[in-house]
Amino acid sequence: MKFSLNWLREFVELPNDAGQLAELLTFAGVETEQIEQRGADFENVVVAQIKSSEQHPNADRLSVCIVEDGSGETRQIVCGAKNYKVDDKVPLARPGAVLADNLKIKASKLRGVESQGMLCSAKELGLAEDAAGLLILSPEARIGAPIGELFPNDTILDVEITPNRSDLLSHYGLAREIAALTRKPLRGLQMAEPATGAGASVQISAPNECPFYSARRIENVTVDSSPAWLRAKLEAVGIRPINVVVDIANFVMLEIGQPLHVFDGDKLRGGINVRLALPNERMLALDGRSYKFRGDELLVADLEGAVGIAGVMGGEESGVTPATRNVLLESAYFLPRSVRRTARNLNLPSDASYRFERGVDPAMVLRASQHAAQLIAELAGGTPARETIVAGTLPAPPPGFSLRYARCDELVGTRVEPAEADRILEGFGLQKLGGTNEQSTWRIPSYRTDLRREVDLIEEIVRVFGINRIPSADRSRFTPVSTADRRYDFEMELRNKLVARGFSEVRTSVLIGRDSLGKEFVPTAVELRNPLSEDHVALRPSLLPGLLAVLERNVRAGAKSIRLFEIGRVFLPPTGEETRGLALLLCGEAMSRPHWRDRNVRRLDLYDLKGALAALGLGDVALRRVESAQFSLGIEVSLNEKRLGIAGQLLSMQSRANGPVFVAEMDLPNEIGISQGTPKFHELQRFPSVSRDIALIAPEELSHAEILAVIKGAREALLAAVELFDLFSGEGAENIGAGRKSLAYSLTYQDKNRTLTSEDVSAAHARVRERLKSELGVELRE
Template sequence: MQFSEQWLRTFVDPQLDSAELGHLLTMAGLEVEEAVPVAPAFSGVVVAHIVEAEKHPNADKLKLCKVDAGTGELLQIVCGAPNAAAGMKVPCARVGAVLPGGFAIKAAKLRGVESFGMLCSARELGLSEDHAGLHVLPEDAAVGTDIRDYLGLDDTLFTIKLTPNRADCLSLVGVAREVAAITGAPLNLAATDAVAPTVDDRRAIVLDAPAACPRYCGRILKGVDARAQTPEWMVRRLARSGIRAISALVDVTNYVMLELGQPLHAFDNAKLHGAIHVRLPQAGEQVLLLNEQSVTPAPDTLLIADETRPLALAGIMGGEHSGITLETQDVFLESAFFAPDAIAGRARSHGFSSDASHRYERGVDFELARSAIERATGLILDICGGAAGPVEEALVRTALPVRAPVRLRPARARRVLGITLSDEAVCRLLERVHLQLAREGEDFMVTPPSWRFDIGIEEDLIEELARLHGYDNIPAVAPQGSLMMLPSSERSRPVWALRHLMAARGYQEVVNFAFVEEAWERDFCANEDPIRLANPIASQLSVMRSSLIPGLAGNLATNRKRQSDRVRVFEVARVFERKADGEPVRGFHQVMNLAALAAGPVVPEQWGERARNVDFYDVKGDLEALFAPHRLEFERLSHPALHPGRAATVRMDGHSIGIVGELHPVWVQRYDLGSAPVVFEVALDAALAARVPAYAEVSRMPAVTRDLALVVGVEVTAARVVEVLKSAAPAIVDEIALFDVYHGKGIDPDKKSLAFRVLMQDTRRTLEEAEVEAAVSALVRQAESQLGARLRGAGD
C-alpha cells in the first residue's frame, strides 16, 4: 500500500522525522518497502500570474511574458512553452532559484531580449514527465506562494508491504491507529456526521445470500453534477496513493476507500430497475465489467443485481451497463460488507484483481459500511451538489462475524517473549490497539474490535505484545543447553557423504521442483495417471514426479540452450507414487532417491586424452564407486526412459535398488538434448547402507593367475557366467573378473567368447601347480555342465 506522509499526519502526528517513522512502522510489522520524496529538491519557485503574453520580436516560437511573481513589480520572462497565455497561474523560478539537478536561474538575454526568471513545466520541477507545456495551477492559487508549500511537495511517499492478515492497515485510518498505538501520539479521527436526507427517493435491498453478504447499505443521490471538478487536494492524495483521478464521483469512492478502508461503488440510478438483490448467479448469466471484460460467474460468485439483470461482481468490480458517466444525474451509492470467503479467489479466477477484492478477501470492518456511506455522501454533496435520500440498510446481524474473546495468560506471554511484562503493562499495550480486556482469574479475556480479522488465538495476542513493546526492546539472549553425543552406526553413512562422493566424481548438485509437466511423467515414466495437484503454481507444473530423471533431463536441456556441452548433475530428493498404505500420507508413498545424469565429453577438451562422449560404462563406474565396497550386479532392463539395449537394473545383495542406462533416442530428440546422456536413479536407503569393515589377513605369498576363455551362447550374460564359476570355486580362488568379450572369426555366429582372469592365492603357503590346475578344471567343468560352455580352442 502506498500513501502520503502528509495525509497520514492529518490523523496522527508523532514527533518523528520520515526516516524514524519508516523504521518504526517496519519494526511494528508494517514493512516499509520504499520511502521516497514526492519531488526532488529545488528552491525559489513560486506561484506566478501571467499578465501579458506576446510574441517574441525576434523568434517565432518564443513568447515575451509579463509575470506577477509576488515581487511587487512585473517580471519580463521569455518563455517557449506553447500553452503560455495571459491569465494563467504557473510555477515561476525567479532569479536565484535552483531547480532539480542544481540548475541555477540567472538573468539572461534570449534572442536579444532580457529575461528575469523561468516559467516551469512539471518535468522541469521533477513532478512528472509532462513537458508539453507549462504546469497549470488552479485559478485560486495565491501569487507569490512558494510552490513547495502550495503543492505540498515536502512530502514522502511510503510504500508498505502488508502481510495478508493485516487488512485493517489497507487504509490511512488503519495505519494511523498503528502509529498512535506505537508512539503514544494522539489519534485524530474526525467523527463522520450523518447526512440528513432531503429527498425521499429510496431503493429496496434484498439479501438473497446473507451468509456471503449480511450487511448492505445504499442510498440515492439526486441531481449531482458528474462533471464537477475534483478538488486539487483530493486529486493530490489519490495520485500519491497510486490512483489516477477519473471523475469526481469515482474519485470520492476511491478516496473513502483509501481513507477508511471501505470499498464503495456508485451506480447510475437511472439504469437500475426495481430492488437491488445480492444473490448468486443464475445458469448462463454473464456480466460485462467496467474493464470491458465479459465474464460468466461461477456458481459461488456473489452478484449485485436488480430485478432484470446482474449489475456487478459483488466486492470485485462494477458492470459496464450500470456504471456512472459524465451524463449521470442520479446516483445509487453502495457500501456493504462481504464475507472474505465469498470474495477470495473470485477475481483471480477471471484473470484480474481490483482494489475492492484485495480488501474484501482479507477482511473489511463489518461495522464500517454505514459511516463510510455517510462520509462519501458528504463529499459528493460538497463537490457535486445534489440531494441525498435516506440510507437503506439490509442487515442480518446473526450472519456477521463474531468477535469471540481470546484467553491470554500473562505468565505464558512472559515465558514466550522472554521479557518481564507486568499485568498493568499488558493491559496498557493491548488497550492501545483498541482491544477490550476483562479479567478472569489470573488470565485476561481479550475481545478484538470489528476491524481486526487477525486475532483468534492466544499466540496472536502475544505477537501484539511483542510488536507494541518493540522488537528492538527484546534482549537477544544466547540460548543455553546441554548436548548429548548421539551414537553413529557404522552400518550407515550420512547423506552429506554421498554428496561429497558425487562432487568428487565431477557432478554438481541441483534442486528441482517436485511438481513437473504431465508430459514428462508420460514420456519418461510411462505414467498415464500421475498424482495431480489441486492448485498448481503454474499450468505446466501440474503433477507430482515419480522419478528424478525428467528433472535432470530438463537441467540438461537448459544447459544445452546455453551452449554448455559437458554436464554432470545429481539430485537427492523425494519421488511420489500411489500406494494404499503409503507414508506419511495414506494413499501416497514418498521415497527418497538419488539420481544423476552425465552428458557430453568424458573430460574437458585437453591434449592429454582423446576426446569421446560419456557412455554407459563411465556412469556405471561412477555408480560402482559410489557404492564401494558393496558389489553391484547389473541385469538387462526395458524401461520407457532408457535405450532398449543400453539399460540395466541395479541390484545389491540380490535386491533391485535402481536403474542405469542411456536415455532413449526418442526423448533425446524430442527434448533437444544433443548427444544421448547416461543416467542412473537408485534408492537413497540403499546408497546410505555401509558395510562394516571386516579384518582379513593380507597374504605375503605370491598369487597365481590363469586366463579362461569360455565360448557360450550369445544370450548368456557375463554376470551369469561369473555366478556359475564362483559356485564351484575352491577356497584358493580370490577373484574372477571378465576382461575380454569377442565375436567374430573362429566363433559361431550364435556364440561369443568371454575371457576371465582367475586370481588364486593362499595366505600361508605357495600354491602348487597341481592344485591350481585342479581348481581351473573344476571351474571349466562347472561352466560346461551348467552353461554348455567350452574352452575356446578346444575342438576348434
C-alpha cells in the same frame, strides 16, 4: 499500501524522521518496503496560464507561447510540447529556478526567439519518472501561486499490511496504530452517524453474503474535477483523480477504510436489491470489460439488472459522469468470504475488494457514508436526502475474552507484568472489563476482527513488549534417529561416493517442460492443471530428461569430460506417486584436462558406468542385456533378483553430444539404504598367499563371466581370488588371429590354516588350466 505522512499527521503526531517511523512500524509487524519523497516545492516555479500559442518561425517542433504568471505582465516562452491548449494552466519556471536533476533555468534565445523561462512537465518537477508534454494543472489553480501549494512536499511510505490487519488499510487506521505504539494522543474523527430509516428502495435478497446495506440519495450535484487539495491527496498515494464525486468516495476509503460506491441515481431503475447473480448473467463494469457470472457472485441490482459487483466494482452504465445530476451513495458491509469468492471467480481484485475481503470496520459503515455525503454537499454542491435508507443489520462487535497472565509468561518465556500487559492492550483500544492478578477480561474494538482468542492478545503484548526483552533459551531434547534420518545419511553417502569418483551433483526441477512430454523417458507424466510457463508443465517420471538437458547445456558450454548424477524424487503416472531415484550420466573424456603423465586420452565408456554402479556399494548388483528403444546397448540393473533400473549406452540420436552417452537410472527404495547392516570384522589371514597367472586366447564371443565361472570351478577350495589383469583384441593384437582375444588372469591361492606348499598350488593351478582347456577349449599361453 501507500501512506502520506502529511495525511497521517492530521490524526497523530509523527516522529520527525520518516526512517524512524518506518523502523517503529517494522518492529511492530508493519513492514515498510519503501520511503519516497514527493512534492515540487521549487522556488520561482508558479502557476501560469497560456494566453496564446504560435508556431515558432524557425523551428517546426517548437511553439511560442504568451503566458500570464500573476505578476501583471505577460511572458514569452518557447515550448516544445503539444499537449496543451490555450487557457490551460501549467507550471512556469522563471529564470533563476533550479528544477529536478539540478536543471537551471535562465532567459535565453531558442532558434532566434527569446524565451523568458520554461513551461514544465511532471518529470522536470520530479513528480513522475517520465512525462509526455506539459503538466496540465487544475483549472482552479490560482495564477501566480507557487507550485509548492499544489504539490506540497510529502513523504510516502509504502507499507506491507499483513492480511490479518484490515484495520490498518486506511490513514486513520494506521494513525491509530502509531498512536498506540508511540503513546501519543489520536485526534478522533468528527463524524456523526446519519439519520437512517428503512425503505422499499433498498432490499437485501442475499443476507448470508450481505448483512447490511445503506444508500443515500444526494441531489443536484455538479460533477466537476476535484479541488487541488483533494487531487493532490489522491495522487500522493497513487490514486488517479477522476471527478469530484468518485474522488470523494476514494478519499473516504483511503482516510477511514470503508469502500464506498456512487451510482448515477437517474440511471437506476427502481430500488436497489443486493442479490446473488443469475447463472450466465452479464454486466459491463467500470473497467470497460463485460463480466459473465457463474451464479454465486454477489451483485447490486436494480429492477432491470446488475448495476454493480458488490464490494468489487461498479457498473459502467450506472457510473457517475460529468452529466450526472443526482447520485446514490452506497455504503455496505459485504461478507469477506463472499467478496473474496466473487473477486476470485472474476479474477478482478480492486481496492474495494481488497478491504472487504479482509473485513471492514462495521462501526465505520454509516459514518463513512455521512462523511462522504457532507463532502459531496461541500465540494459538488449536492443536497443529501435527510435519511439514509438501510437494510439488514451490522455485524456485532467481536466477543470479549480472557487473558491469563501466567499463560502469557509461559508462551513468551519471560515475565510480563500484568500492569504492562494491560497498558499495551489498552493502548490498542481494548477495554478491560475486569479481572484479577491472574487473569483479565477484555472487550475488543469493532475494527480488530483479528483478535479472536487469548493467543491473539499475547501476540499484541509481544509486539509492543519487544522481542529484545525476551531472553534466548538454549533448550533441547534427545531425539532418536528417524527413517528420514537414515534415508538422508544413506543418500549423502551415495553422493559423496560419486563425488569422489568425479561425478558432479546436479539438481534439476521436478517440473519438466512441454518439450519433454511424450519423448523417450517420458511416455506419460502427471501434468499440471494450471502451468505458468511451457518450461514447467508436468512432474518428472524420470530423472533422465533433466540430466540430458544438463548434458546439452554443458556440451554447448564446451565441457569435455562430463560425469553427472542426480538423486531426487520422481512422480509416477497416473497418480503422481512419489519415489526416489538415482541417475548417472557419463560422456566425453576420462580426464577433464590433459596431463603430462597420461598422453593417451581415454574416452569414458560403459565400464566407467559399471564401476560407478559398483562403487555405490548397494550390494550384488546384477546386469543383464535387454532390448530397449532408447539404447544402443541396454542393460537391466537388478539387486537381489529385484529390478532396480536401467543402464546403458544411449542411441546417438538421443543427445546432441559429440560421442557416446552412458546413463543409468535406478530406484532408491527405502529398503536399500536403511537395511544396510553394520560391517562385521573377518579374521585376517595368517598364512601367506601364492599368486600364479594364466594367459589364454579365446574366441571374442566367450565372455569374461563364462571364463571366470570355469576358473572358479565347483570346489576350488584353495583359490582365494581371481583378477583379470590384461585384455587385448582387435587389430593391434599380434599373433592372435581374427575373432579372438587374449586375456590374462592372476589367481591367488591361500589356506587359512597353513602355509601352502608349492605342490599344493601347482596341483590346484593345473586343475584350473585343465578345466579351461577341456570345458572352454581355449588356448593357454605359456
